[in-house]
Amino acid sequence: MKIDRLMGIVSVLLQKDRITAAELADRFEVSARTIYRDIETISMAGIPITASRGKSGGVYIMNSFKIDKTLLSSEDMLAIISGLKSLDSVCESKKYRQLMDKLNV
Secondary structure: OHHHHHHHHHHHHHHOOOEOHHHHHHHHOOOHHHHHHHHHHHHHOOOOEEEEOOOOOEEEEOOOOOOOOOOOOHHHHHHHHHHHHHHHHHOOOOHHHHHHHHOOO
16 A cells, blocks of 8 residues: 555654665565656655655655654563564465565564
8 A cells, every 4th residue: 555655664764864765666576767756755644754766865754754653662562572473484475574574673
């Protein structure tokens, strides 16, 4: 779903300083053009995401933007991670691995 991808992009960008649109496209299994449209959507929602071209280019959240990254307690995260690992071990889909990547596990 698009909203999952948008939240995933924001999550990745909060964890990394900069990432290319191609890397995001590969991670979310969409085209780079879709990522650029998603960046526009996220920007319209008020999160200052920008993209730059060139050798050291990429997609990033502007340094002036701050957001609280601690939405869950440590115990909550351990329970979620444990469940995701269990599901990932029995499922052939990449869905649970992608969720763990969003959580930076």
